[in-house]
Amino acid sequence: MELLQVGSEPVGIRCPYCYEDVMTRAQYKNTTLTHTIAIILGIFFWWLCCCIIPYVVKRWKNVEHYCPNCRRYLGMHSSRATIL
Numbered sequence: 001m002e003l004l005q006v007g008s009e010p011v012g013i014r015c016p017y018c019y020e021d022v023m024t025r026a027q028y029k030n031t032t033l034t035h036t037i038a039i040i041l042g043i044f045f046w047w048l049c050c051c052i053i054p055y056v057v058k059r060w061k062n063v064e065h066y067c068p069n070c071r072r073y074l075g076m077h078s079s080r081a082t083i084l
């Protein structure tokens with residue numbers, strides 16, 4: 001089964017496993033990139049407490065999409081694709 005091309009937000013698709021029309025359930029995962037940005041911001045902007053920003057910015061996270069009906073893993077959106 002080929003994984004779906006998905007973005008960082010939940011998308012409406014037909015699940016290839018249970019054939020239901022669903023909105024995917026997006027799970028945001030912290031990545032090495034998230035931690036790296038947090039450290040860099042922490043060094044330069046520590047007085048602004050910026051180090052927490054990467055942990056709340058979805059853009060810098062990997063997003064895993066699951067079917068809300070059958071709970072199967074459907075695909076992943078990598079944060080590296082959107083960093084630039």
Ligand SMILES: [Zn+2]
Pocket residue numbers: 015016017018019020067068069070071072
């Ligand atoms: Zn499903």
